[in-house]
Amino acid sequence: MATQKQILGRNSVVVKFAGDSGDGMQLTGTLFSDAAALAGNDIATFPDYPAEIRAPHNTVAGVSGYQVHIGKETRIIGDQCDILVAMNPAALVANLKWVKKGGMILVDGDAFDEPALKKANCETNPLEDESLSSYIVVAPPITTMARETAQALGMSPKDAARTKNMFCLGMIYFAFNFELDTPCKLLDKRFAKKMDVALINKQVMQKGYNFAETLELFQTTYRVAPVDLPKGKYRNITGNIATAWGLLAASERSGHKLFLGSYPITPATDILCELAKYKSLSAKVFQAEDEIAGICSAIGAAYSGAMACTTTSGPGLSLKAEALGLAVITELPLIIVDVQRGGPSTGLPTKSEQSDLNIALYGRNGEAPCIVIAASSPGDCFYQAYNAAKLALETMTPCILLTDGYIGQGSEVFRIPRVADLPPIHSPVAKANDPDYKPYRRDPETFIRQWAIPGTEGLRHRIGGLEKSDVLGNVSTDPLNHEKMVYYRNEKVKRVAKKIPLQQVSGAKSGELLVVSWGGTQGQVGVAVKEVISGGKKVAHAHFTNIMPLPMNTAELLGKYKKILVCELNSGQFANYLRIQFPQYQYLQYNKVQGQPFTVEELVNEINKQF
Amino acid sequence: MIEKTTEKLSKEDFASDQMVRWCPGCGDHAILSAIENVFPQIGYKKEKFCVVSGIGCSSRLPYYLNTYGIHGIHGRANAIATGVRLFNRNLSVWIATGDGDSLAIGGNHFIHIIRRNLDVNILLFNNEIYGLTKGQYSPTSPMGKITKSSPQGTIENPFTVGELVLGAQGTFFARVIDTNPKFISEVLLEAAKHDGTSVVEMLQNCVIFNDGAHKYITDREFRDDRQLILKHGQPMIFGKDQNKGIALGDNGLKVVTIGKNGVTEKDVLVHDMYREDPGIHLMLAKMKPPEYPIALGVIRSVVAATYDQLMENLIETHKQSCAIHSVDDILNSGDTWDVK
Numbered sequence: 046m047a048t049q050k051q052i053l054g055r056n057s058v059v060v061k062f063a064g065d066s067g068d069g070m071q072l073t074g075t076l077f078s079d080a081a082a083l084a085g086n087d088i089a090t091f092p093d094y095p096a097e098i099r100a101p102h103n104t105v106a107g108v109s110g111y112q113v114h115i116g117k118e119t120r121i122i123g124d125q126c127d128i129l130v131a132m133n134p135a136a137l138v139a140n141l142k143w144v145k146k147g148g149m150i151l152v153d154g155d156a157f158d159e160p161a162l163k164k165a166n167c168e169t170n171p172l173e174d175e176s177l178s179s180y181i182v183v184a185p186p187i188t189t190m191a192r193e194t195a196q197a198l199g200m201s202p203k204d205a206a207r208t209k210n211m212f213c214l215g216m217i218y219f220a221f222n223f224e225l226d227t228p229c230k231l232l233d234k235r236f237a238k239k240m241d242v243a244l245i246n247k248q249v250m251q252k253g254y255n256f257a258e259t260l261e262l263f264q265t266t267y268r269v270a271p272v273d274l275p276k277g278k279y280r281n282i283t284g285n286i287a288t289a290w291g292l293l294a295a296s297e298r299s300g301h302k303l304f305l306g307s308y309p310i311t312p313a314t315d316i317l318c319e320l321a322k323y324k325s326l327s328a329k330v331f332q333a334e335d336e337i338a339g340i341c342s343a344i345g346a347a348y349s350g351a352m353a354c355t356t357t358s359g360p361g362l363s364l365k366a367e368a369l370g371l372a373v374i375t376e377l378p379l380i381i382v383d384v385q386r387g388g389p390s391t392g393l394p395t396k397s398e399q400s401d402l403n404i405a406l407y408g409r410n411g412e413a414p415c416i417v418i419a420a421s422s423p424g425d426c427f428y429q430a431y432n433a434a435k436l437a438l439e440t441m442t443p444c445i446l447l448t449d450g451y452i453g454q455g456s457e458v459f460r461i462p463r464v465a466d467l468p469p470i471h472s473p474v475a476k477a478n479d480p481d482y483k484p485y486r487r488d489p490e491t492f493i494r495q496w497a498i499p500g501t502e503g504l505r506h507r508i509g510g511l512e513k514s515d516v517l518g519n520v521s522t523d524p525l526n527h528e529k530m531v532y533y534r535n536e537k538v539k540r541v542a543k544k545i546p547l548q549q550v551s552g553a554k555s556g557e558l559l560v561v562s563w564g565g566t567q568g569q570v571g572v573a574v575k576e577v578i579s580g581g582k583k584v585a586h587a588h589f590t591n592i593m594p595l596p597m598n599t600a601e602l603l604g605k606y607k608k609i610l611v612c613e614l615n616s617g618q619f620a621n622y623l624r625i626q627f628p629q630y631q632y633l634q635y636n637k638v639q640g641q642p643f644t645v646e647e648l649v650n651e652i653n654k655q656f
Numbered sequence: 657m658i659e660k661t662t663e664k665l666s667k668e669d670f671a672s673d674q675m676v677r678w679c680p681g682c683g684d685h686a687i688l689s690a691i692e693n694v695f696p697q698i699g700y701k702k703e704k705f706c707v708v709s710g711i712g713c714s715s716r717l718p719y720y721l722n723t724y725g726i727h728g729i730h731g732r733a734n735a736i737a738t739g740v741r742l743f744n745r746n747l748s749v750w751i752a753t754g755d756g757d758s759l760a761i762g763g764n765h766f767i768h769i770i771r772r773n774l775d776v777n778i779l780l781f782n783n784e785i786y787g788l789t790k791g792q793y794s795p796t797s798p799m800g801k802i803t804k805s806s807p808q809g810t811i812e813n814p815f816t817v818g819e820l821v822l823g824a825q826g827t828f829f830a831r832v833i834d835t836n837p838k839f840i841s842e843v844l845l846e847a848a849k850h851d852g853t854s855v856v857e858m859l860q861n862c863v864i865f866n867d868g869a870h871k872y873i874t875d876r877e878f879r880d881d882r883q884l885i886l887k888h889g890q891p892m893i894f895g896k897d898q899n900k901g902i903a904l905g906d907n908g909l910k911v912v913t914i915g916k917n918g919v920t921e922k923d924v925l926v927h928d929m930y931r932e933d934p935g936i937h938l939m940l941a942k943m944k945p946p947e948y949p950i951a952l953g954v955i956r957s958v959v960a961a962t963y964d965q966l967m968e969n970l971i972e973t974h975k976q977s978c979a980i981h982s983v984d985d986i987l988n989s990g991d992t993w994d995v996k
Binding site: 461509 | 659672674701702703704706708709711718719722723724725726727728729732735736737738739740741742743744746747764765768967970971974975977978980981982983984986987988990991992993994995996
């Protein structure tokens with residue numbers, strides 16, 4: 046046992062696990078972040094993986110990564126990592142640019158053989174050619190040691206070699222001074238039905254932990270201070286899981302049982318799978334034959350009284366466009382969740398982007414307005430899913446919730462709310478035998494129509510995709526009636542602004558520069574603005590959740606700043622939307638369309654350029 | 657369970673106040689009348705019927721019936737109805753669709769609703785043409801058919817509806833013709849009684865764009881020789897003189913004449929619509945003139961679990977076995993920790 050062991054206190058540390066897409070990096074990263082969260086750290090995670098399930102072995106294209114940020118300011122995932130765990134040369138090549146100078150690189154020394162180096166396009170071995178001289182490099186024969194341990198416990202050589210990720214994990218736990226109790230419990234849970242596998246994994250992890258203890262380079266270890274979170278009960282949650290739970294909470298609170306019609310699509314599938322678990326809450330989850338059947342079944346369910354949802358990602362939203370128009374004209378409550386990914390077409394299925402704003406706002410034939418909102422972080426997905434359902438159910442209007450692959454699959458520490466504390470939901474259900482019921486009679490203030498649920502006595506009626514006459518709802522091609530109905534549908538969505546909170550800003554209440562963002566970029570943009578403010582500049586940040594309609598004070602707020610800089614992960618869709626809404630102002634843009642989130646560094650540079 | 661009516665319902669209870677806008681002479685009028693006749697006989701409360709449709713002439717049906725109804729978009733009637741019935745099992749769901757709606761643009765939903773055996777009734781109006789878009793060929797138009805979009809004749813094989821239904825593991829398939837409303841009512845009553853997806857193909861005449869498409873089998877003079885009316889448990893006998901029958905030969909079904917070549921009534925097949933094996937049902941569904949008469953009536957009706965019932969069972973079982981009964985339970989499940 047070494048004697049001069051030194052523990053460095055750190056506010057935050059970023060660790061990235063990278064390997065072949067079959068190396069178990071997502072599992073390793075999850076186990077690490079869960080253990081960190083349970084140890085009282087605030088965390089944020091970001092999986093970054095290829096579209097192929099098992100991409101070609103040892104190639105840069107096949108590298109799967111999982112980044113974990115623990116400590117303070119984890120609303121975002123750190124730009125650069127302090128520790129990179131790379132299981133092969135390709136993983137090192139793909140991720141080296143993200144490692145801080147002076148940071149630690151832990152690689153599996155066994156994996157740096159001639160063929161693997163060649164596949165990663167390395168002309169020389171980076172472990173030997175001085176190219177890593179500005180990093181602390183640890184390259185023990187991880188596969189050999191893991192395999193020996195696992196084989197001794199009776200595992201086949203092939204399976205035994207695959208436990209190398211557990212060996213690394215043990216080393217990293219040591220580096221952070223974590224006890225192994227929590228990770229062992231997590232492994233027991235994960236392999237509850239294969240206790241022998243759990244046991245071997247635990248032993249290999251312990252071996253890695255013990256091995257790290259003997260290494261000189263590991264004599265300096267980290268301890269990340271637990272953060273000062275408000276009192277309460279916490280858990281780790283991904284955006285997709287939070288979306289599913291937010292929908293379930295809205296269903297419970299509204300009294301309308303949940304119906305989901307959905308078709309698997311990356312990166313939205315997790316929502317479908319999560320909701321499928323809760324049959325005990327009477328959630329009816331229907332995996333449809335295609336995206337169109339997903340939304341159409343949801344429309345049918347909405348007509349017959351459900352809190353109806355459909356979940357998808359970009360290409361799926363394109364397929365649902367026609368049916369969305371049907372939901373608009375039939376004025377049924379419908380929640381559409383779009384977990385945005387890189388487009389167009391199949392695009393970048395596993396990467397993140399904010400490029401579906403235009404289709405959400407305008408992507409239908411005719412004038413077919415929907416409510417559009419966007420979630421800001423993994424935990425916020427819970428609240429925005431709840432809001433989307435509340436808005437749809439209360440206004441009899443389809444509501445599109447935009448999240449993205451980054452917040453959908455990323456996770457963060459989440460303070461657990463009580464469902465009873467969430468705002469109530471009141472849907473305008475028509476009463477049986479109401480002699481005054483007419484399908485398209487509207488509330489004179491909000492223009493919202495009533496919901497007459499089939500089966501109810503005395504309310505038989507027909508709705509459909511043909512234009513309807515005002516009040517009576519009979520098929521009508523009358524020109525002036527059509528114009529009136531178009532007006533009602535638009536105005537109804539506009540008047541939703543009265544139900545949503547005013548737009549908030551952080552930083553200066555007026556002055557030189559307002560930085561505008563929306564959706565999943567809140568973390569990075571917020572931290573970047575704070576950094577610029579701490580540098581002495583007068584900047585403010587307005588982050589939008591409500592997109593259609595915009596909050597009532599938006600125009601007034603934008604007018605208080607000399608410059609407006611709109612930052613978004615597309616070519617300027619929100620900026621253009623603001624130009625249409627408020628043409629009296631000039632908008633500067635900062636755009637990134639690379640399938641990756643913003644880094645704080647690039648945002649800070651861009652904001653500083655404005656002064 | 658769908659609530660039964662305590663009052664006696666009549667045709668008028670289901671007649672809508674809307675003007676019926678099908679062309680004069682269209683076969684749809686007779687079908688509408690048959691439906692209005694049969695709904696009061698089914699026994700459910702009038703609020704428990706929901707009619708769902710797609711796009712096309714047939715899909716205007718919901719507007720002409722005083723029930724709950726939703727007129728959808730092209731091809732999606734079956735998908736929309738899936739949501740209606742799956743969510744709300746207290747409704748008797750009727751789908752009005754056509755050969756374009758369910759076999760072309762909505763073909764995918766059609767085969768999958770049948771495969772799942774959702775408890776709905778599909779009324780497939782087959783006029784072998786696109787009527788509402790004014791006369792283009794459909795997936796049931798015969799090979800070589802000259803239409804506005806096939807001025808030199810089509811070069812594609814048509815679907816046989818029954819073949820597609822049985823291929824998708826259909827549990828109920830019947831065929832009727834618009835010239836016999838009383839018979840339609842009888843068959844619809846059978847469809848209503850069936851638990852699962854009932855598909856009723858309605859051969860229907862489009863007077864404007866495909867007049868006479870079914871004339872060969874409806875012609876008064878020859879129809880008895882060209883139509884085989886199937887009745888469960890009865891021998892498959894047809895013909896003006898009731899002396900023709902369907903028998904099983906070495907190469908499938910064959911038409912025989914009773915009293916000729918030693919053929920007796922015993923040689924004629926007896927219709928068994930409950931038979932699990934779809935072999936004979938498929939052969940009956942595929943029979944076409946002039947070689948064979950067209951088979952009308954209930955061809956197949958077999959018992960199988962319905963999708964909506966199975967989903968209900970899953971929910972009930974899970975309620976018993978799962979410890980999670982509220983969203984608070986979910987939020988607090990798994991690994992959590994307290995910050996004090």
